[in-house]
Amino acid sequence: MEKTALIKTVSLEFYKNEDESRLKGYQLPEEQLGFTSMPVPAIAACLQEDDRHPIIIQYGEDIAGFFVLHGKGGAIKYSPNEQAILLRAYSISSCYQGKGIAGESLRLLPDFVKKHFPDKNEIVLGVNHSNHAAQHVYKKAGFIDQGLRITGKKGEQYVLHMQL
Template sequence: MKGETMERVSLQVYSTENKAQMQSYHLTKQQLEYTAHPIDALKKCKEDPSRYPVVILTGTIPAGFFVLHEKIGVRPYSKNPNAILLRAYSVQTAFQGKGIAKSSMELLTLFLAESFPKIDEVVLAVNSANDIAQQLYKKSGFRDTGRRINGKSGEQCIFSKVLNFK
Protein backbone atom coordinates (compact mmCIF):
# COMPACT_ATOMS: atom_id res chain seq x y z
CA MET A 1 0.00 0.00 0.00
CA LYS A 2 2.50 2.57 -1.14
CA GLY A 3 1.66 6.19 -0.40
CA GLU A 4 -0.45 5.32 2.64
CA THR A 5 0.64 6.08 6.20
CA MET A 6 0.10 3.01 8.36
CA GLU A 7 -0.43 4.57 11.78
CA ARG A 8 0.03 7.89 13.50
CA VAL A 9 3.60 9.17 13.18
CA SER A 10 5.34 10.67 16.21
CA LEU A 11 8.82 11.73 17.27
CA GLN A 12 10.32 10.45 20.51
CA VAL A 13 13.71 10.91 22.12
CA TYR A 14 15.54 7.58 21.83
CA SER A 15 15.44 5.39 24.92
CA THR A 16 17.02 2.02 25.66
CA GLU A 17 13.54 0.52 25.17
CA ASN A 18 14.14 1.08 21.43
CA LYS A 19 17.54 -0.66 21.45
CA ALA A 20 16.42 -4.12 20.28
CA GLN A 21 14.37 -2.62 17.46
CA MET A 22 17.33 -0.52 16.35
CA GLN A 23 19.43 -3.70 16.04
CA SER A 24 17.10 -4.94 13.29
CA TYR A 25 16.70 -1.52 11.63
CA HIS A 26 17.12 -2.06 7.89
CA LEU A 27 18.68 0.32 5.39
CA THR A 28 19.75 -0.58 1.87
CA LYS A 29 23.37 -0.37 0.76
CA GLN A 30 22.41 2.71 -1.29
CA GLN A 31 20.87 4.41 1.77
CA LEU A 32 24.01 3.69 3.77
CA GLU A 33 26.02 5.64 1.17
CA TYR A 34 24.15 8.77 2.31
CA THR A 35 23.45 8.25 6.01
CA ALA A 36 24.67 6.46 9.12
CA HIS A 37 22.92 3.38 10.45
CA PRO A 38 21.19 4.24 13.77
CA ILE A 39 23.44 1.81 15.69
CA ASP A 40 26.54 3.69 14.48
CA ALA A 41 24.91 7.06 15.17
CA LEU A 42 23.93 5.93 18.67
CA LYS A 43 27.56 5.04 19.46
CA LYS A 44 28.55 8.61 18.60
CA CYS A 45 25.66 9.96 20.71
CA LYS A 46 27.01 8.03 23.71
CA GLU A 47 30.40 9.70 23.24
CA ASP A 48 29.04 13.22 22.65
CA PRO A 49 26.42 14.71 25.03
CA SER A 50 25.56 17.43 22.48
CA ARG A 51 23.98 14.76 20.21
CA TYR A 52 20.34 13.82 20.80
CA PRO A 53 18.99 10.68 19.07
CA VAL A 54 15.33 10.78 17.98
CA VAL A 55 13.14 7.89 16.83
CA ILE A 56 10.38 8.32 14.24
CA LEU A 57 7.55 6.05 15.34
CA THR A 58 4.53 4.71 13.50
CA GLY A 59 2.38 3.64 16.38
CA THR A 60 5.00 2.01 18.62
CA ILE A 61 7.29 0.77 15.84
CA PRO A 62 10.51 2.66 14.96
CA ALA A 63 10.16 3.55 11.28
CA GLY A 64 12.90 6.15 11.17
CA PHE A 65 15.68 7.83 13.07
CA PHE A 66 17.76 11.00 13.21
CA VAL A 67 20.15 12.87 15.47
CA LEU A 68 19.95 16.50 16.56
CA HIS A 69 23.43 17.90 17.19
CA GLU A 70 24.07 21.13 19.08
CA LYS A 71 27.10 23.24 19.86
CA ILE A 72 30.37 22.25 18.15
CA GLY A 73 28.59 19.83 15.81
CA VAL A 74 26.63 22.56 14.07
CA ARG A 75 29.53 25.03 13.68
CA PRO A 76 30.75 23.83 10.26
CA TYR A 77 27.21 24.37 8.91
CA SER A 78 26.01 27.61 10.54
CA LYS A 79 27.44 30.58 12.39
CA ASN A 80 24.15 30.92 14.29
CA PRO A 81 24.71 29.98 17.99
CA ASN A 82 21.01 29.03 18.21
CA ALA A 83 21.14 26.56 15.32
CA ILE A 84 20.92 22.77 15.56
CA LEU A 85 22.17 20.20 13.05
CA LEU A 86 19.86 17.44 11.78
CA ARG A 87 22.03 14.45 10.90
CA ALA A 88 21.86 10.68 10.31
CA TYR A 89 18.26 10.99 9.06
CA SER A 90 16.71 7.81 7.67
CA VAL A 91 13.46 5.91 7.24
CA GLN A 92 13.67 2.11 7.20
CA THR A 93 13.25 0.53 3.78
CA ALA A 94 9.95 -1.20 4.69
CA PHE A 95 8.40 2.13 5.74
CA GLN A 96 9.36 4.20 2.71
CA GLY A 97 6.70 5.57 0.38
CA LYS A 98 4.11 5.79 3.16
CA GLY A 99 4.38 9.49 4.01
CA ILE A 100 6.44 8.87 7.14
CA ALA A 101 9.37 11.09 6.11
CA LYS A 102 6.99 13.93 5.22
CA SER A 103 5.10 13.53 8.51
CA SER A 104 8.33 13.46 10.52
CA MET A 105 9.47 16.70 8.90
CA GLU A 106 6.09 18.31 9.66
CA LEU A 107 6.45 17.27 13.32
CA LEU A 108 10.05 18.49 13.61
CA THR A 109 9.27 22.17 14.25
CA LEU A 110 6.88 21.41 17.12
CA PHE A 111 9.31 18.83 18.53
CA LEU A 112 12.09 21.42 18.52
CA ALA A 113 9.85 24.09 20.07
CA GLU A 114 9.05 21.74 22.95
CA SER A 115 12.48 20.14 23.40
CA PHE A 116 14.87 22.92 22.31
CA PRO A 117 13.00 26.23 22.74
CA LYS A 118 16.12 28.38 22.19
CA ILE A 119 16.79 26.89 18.76
CA ASP A 120 15.78 29.17 15.88
CA GLU A 121 17.39 27.39 12.91
CA VAL A 122 17.79 23.79 11.74
CA VAL A 123 20.61 22.99 9.32
CA LEU A 124 21.54 19.80 7.52
CA ALA A 125 23.92 18.51 4.89
CA VAL A 126 22.44 16.43 2.08
CA ASN A 127 24.42 14.69 -0.65
CA SER A 128 24.13 16.59 -3.93
CA ALA A 129 23.27 13.30 -5.70
CA ASN A 130 20.42 12.51 -3.27
CA ASP A 131 17.58 14.19 -5.16
CA ILE A 132 14.81 12.43 -3.23
CA ALA A 133 16.07 13.72 0.12
CA GLN A 134 16.60 17.21 -1.28
CA GLN A 135 13.00 17.32 -2.51
CA LEU A 136 11.71 16.17 0.90
CA TYR A 137 13.68 18.88 2.70
CA LYS A 138 12.61 21.62 0.27
CA LYS A 139 8.94 20.62 0.59
CA SER A 140 9.41 20.78 4.38
CA GLY A 141 10.55 24.40 4.35
CA PHE A 142 14.31 23.99 4.12
CA ARG A 143 16.20 26.12 1.62
CA ASP A 144 19.46 25.41 -0.11
CA THR A 145 21.96 27.95 1.28
CA GLY A 146 24.22 27.55 -1.76
CA ARG A 147 27.09 26.42 0.49
CA ARG A 148 28.83 23.12 -0.31
CA ILE A 149 31.16 20.89 1.69
CA ASN A 150 32.83 17.56 0.99
CA GLY A 151 31.26 14.60 2.78
CA LYS A 152 31.99 10.87 2.99
CA SER A 153 30.05 10.26 -0.25
CA GLY A 154 30.92 13.41 -2.15
CA GLU A 155 29.59 16.94 -2.30
CA GLN A 156 27.07 17.95 0.36
CA CYS A 157 24.55 20.78 -0.01
CA ILE A 158 23.88 22.79 3.16
CA PHE A 159 20.16 23.35 3.77
CA SER A 160 18.64 25.61 6.42
CA LYS A 161 15.20 26.19 7.92
CA VAL A 162 14.53 29.23 10.09
CA LEU A 163 12.13 28.51 12.94
CA ASN A 164 9.56 30.99 14.24
CA PHE A 165 8.20 29.71 17.54
CA LYS A 166 6.93 33.04 18.78
Protein backbone atom coordinates in the same frame (compact mmCIF):
# COMPACT_ATOMS: atom_id res chain seq x y z
CA MET B 1 6.11 4.39 -6.53
CA GLU B 2 2.66 5.34 -5.32
CA LYS B 3 2.45 6.51 -1.73
CA THR B 4 -0.06 4.96 0.60
CA ALA B 5 -1.99 7.02 3.11
CA LEU B 6 -0.78 7.06 6.69
CA ILE B 7 -2.83 4.65 8.76
CA LYS B 8 -0.93 4.98 12.04
CA THR B 9 0.24 8.08 13.85
CA VAL B 10 3.77 9.37 13.29
CA SER B 11 5.54 10.83 16.32
CA LEU B 12 9.04 11.86 17.37
CA GLU B 13 10.51 10.54 20.61
CA PHE B 14 13.91 10.66 22.28
CA TYR B 15 15.68 7.31 21.97
CA LYS B 16 15.78 5.30 25.20
CA ASN B 17 18.00 2.30 25.99
CA GLU B 18 14.94 0.05 25.99
CA ASP B 19 14.42 0.94 22.31
CA GLU B 20 17.62 -0.88 21.35
CA SER B 21 15.98 -4.27 20.75
CA ARG B 22 13.36 -2.61 18.54
CA LEU B 23 16.13 -1.43 16.17
CA LYS B 24 17.34 -4.94 15.30
CA GLY B 25 15.24 -5.16 12.13
CA TYR B 26 16.17 -1.66 10.95
CA GLN B 27 17.42 -1.80 7.37
CA LEU B 28 18.28 0.60 4.58
CA PRO B 29 18.66 -0.06 0.86
CA GLU B 30 22.30 -0.44 -0.17
CA GLU B 31 22.23 2.80 -2.20
CA GLN B 32 21.18 4.81 0.89
CA LEU B 33 23.91 3.45 3.17
CA GLY B 34 26.45 5.75 1.52
CA PHE B 35 24.48 8.83 2.51
CA THR B 36 23.57 8.26 6.17
CA SER B 37 24.50 6.36 9.31
CA MET B 38 22.62 3.40 10.64
CA PRO B 39 21.03 4.02 14.06
CA VAL B 40 23.33 1.84 16.20
CA PRO B 41 26.62 3.57 15.25
CA ALA B 42 24.89 6.96 15.39
CA ILE B 43 23.69 6.19 18.92
CA ALA B 44 27.23 5.16 19.88
CA ALA B 45 28.47 8.57 18.67
CA CYS B 46 25.77 10.23 20.78
CA LEU B 47 27.21 8.56 23.87
CA GLN B 48 30.53 10.30 23.18
CA GLU B 49 29.09 13.84 22.91
CA ASP B 50 26.41 15.20 25.20
CA ASP B 51 25.10 17.65 22.59
CA ARG B 52 24.05 14.79 20.26
CA HIS B 53 20.49 13.62 20.83
CA PRO B 54 19.18 10.40 19.18
CA ILE B 55 15.55 10.56 18.10
CA ILE B 56 13.27 7.78 16.89
CA ILE B 57 10.44 8.22 14.43
CA GLN B 58 7.52 6.16 15.68
CA TYR B 59 4.87 4.85 13.32
CA GLY B 60 2.21 3.55 15.65
CA GLU B 61 4.18 1.34 18.03
CA ASP B 62 6.99 0.65 15.54
CA ILE B 63 10.28 2.43 15.01
CA ALA B 64 10.07 3.53 11.39
CA GLY B 65 12.93 6.01 11.33
CA PHE B 66 15.79 7.61 13.16
CA PHE B 67 17.87 10.77 13.29
CA VAL B 68 20.19 12.76 15.53
CA LEU B 69 19.87 16.37 16.59
CA HIS B 70 23.37 17.74 17.16
CA GLY B 71 23.89 21.02 18.99
CA LYS B 72 26.49 23.71 18.45
CA GLY B 73 29.37 21.21 18.18
CA GLY B 74 27.89 19.77 14.99
CA ALA B 75 25.95 22.72 13.62
CA ILE B 76 28.91 25.12 13.56
CA LYS B 77 30.24 23.51 10.36
CA TYR B 78 26.90 24.18 8.65
CA SER B 79 25.89 27.57 10.03
CA PRO B 80 27.55 30.48 11.85
CA ASN B 81 24.30 30.78 13.85
CA GLU B 82 25.03 29.71 17.44
CA GLN B 83 21.32 28.94 17.89
CA ALA B 84 21.30 26.40 15.04
CA ILE B 85 20.86 22.66 15.57
CA LEU B 86 22.05 20.05 13.07
CA LEU B 87 19.78 17.29 11.74
CA ARG B 88 22.00 14.33 10.92
CA ALA B 89 21.85 10.55 10.35
CA TYR B 90 18.24 10.87 9.15
CA SER B 91 16.70 7.73 7.69
CA ILE B 92 13.50 5.76 7.32
CA SER B 93 13.77 1.97 7.59
CA SER B 94 13.29 0.19 4.25
CA CYS B 95 9.95 -1.40 5.05
CA TYR B 96 8.45 1.99 5.96
CA GLN B 97 9.65 3.96 2.96
CA GLY B 98 7.05 5.28 0.52
CA LYS B 99 4.34 5.68 3.17
CA GLY B 100 4.69 9.44 3.78
CA ILE B 101 6.44 8.92 7.12
CA ALA B 102 9.48 11.00 6.15
CA GLY B 103 7.36 13.98 5.18
CA GLU B 104 5.23 13.74 8.30
CA SER B 105 8.25 13.38 10.60
CA LEU B 106 9.86 16.46 9.05
CA ARG B 107 6.58 18.35 9.42
CA LEU B 108 6.66 17.52 13.15
CA LEU B 109 10.33 18.44 13.54
CA PRO B 110 10.08 22.25 14.01
CA ASP B 111 7.64 21.96 16.93
CA PHE B 112 9.72 19.15 18.46
CA VAL B 113 12.85 21.32 18.34
CA LYS B 114 11.01 24.37 19.71
CA LYS B 115 9.66 22.31 22.62
CA HIS B 116 12.84 20.45 23.59
CA PHE B 117 15.51 22.93 22.44
CA PRO B 118 13.87 26.33 23.03
CA ASP B 119 17.16 28.21 22.55
CA LYS B 120 17.38 27.01 18.91
CA ASN B 121 16.02 29.11 16.06
CA GLU B 122 17.30 27.21 13.02
CA ILE B 123 17.62 23.61 11.85
CA VAL B 124 20.44 22.87 9.39
CA LEU B 125 21.45 19.73 7.55
CA GLY B 126 23.88 18.57 4.91
CA VAL B 127 22.61 16.47 2.01
CA ASN B 128 24.86 14.88 -0.59
CA HIS B 129 24.66 16.43 -4.05
CA SER B 130 23.91 12.96 -5.48
CA ASN B 131 21.08 12.18 -3.05
CA HIS B 132 18.25 13.65 -5.12
CA ALA B 133 15.46 11.79 -3.28
CA ALA B 134 16.52 13.23 0.09
CA GLN B 135 16.92 16.71 -1.37
CA HIS B 136 13.35 16.54 -2.64
CA VAL B 137 11.95 15.38 0.72
CA TYR B 138 13.83 18.06 2.69
CA LYS B 139 12.87 20.88 0.34
CA LYS B 140 9.24 19.76 0.27
CA ALA B 141 9.30 19.91 4.09
CA GLY B 142 10.42 23.55 3.98
CA PHE B 143 14.22 23.38 4.09
CA ILE B 144 15.86 26.02 1.90
CA ASP B 145 19.12 25.88 -0.06
CA GLN B 146 20.89 29.20 0.57
CA GLY B 147 23.85 28.24 -1.64
CA LEU B 148 26.32 27.06 1.03
CA ARG B 149 28.34 23.96 0.11
CA ILE B 150 30.65 21.83 2.24
CA THR B 151 32.72 18.75 1.54
CA GLY B 152 31.46 15.68 3.36
CA LYS B 153 32.74 12.09 3.55
CA LYS B 154 31.10 11.26 0.22
CA GLY B 155 31.74 14.53 -1.61
CA GLU B 156 29.92 17.82 -1.96
CA GLN B 157 26.97 18.47 0.33
CA TYR B 158 24.28 21.10 0.01
CA VAL B 159 23.55 22.83 3.30
CA LEU B 160 19.82 23.28 3.81
CA HIS B 161 18.25 25.59 6.40
CA MET B 162 14.92 25.89 8.16
CA GLN B 163 14.23 28.93 10.33
CA LEU B 164 12.10 28.30 13.40
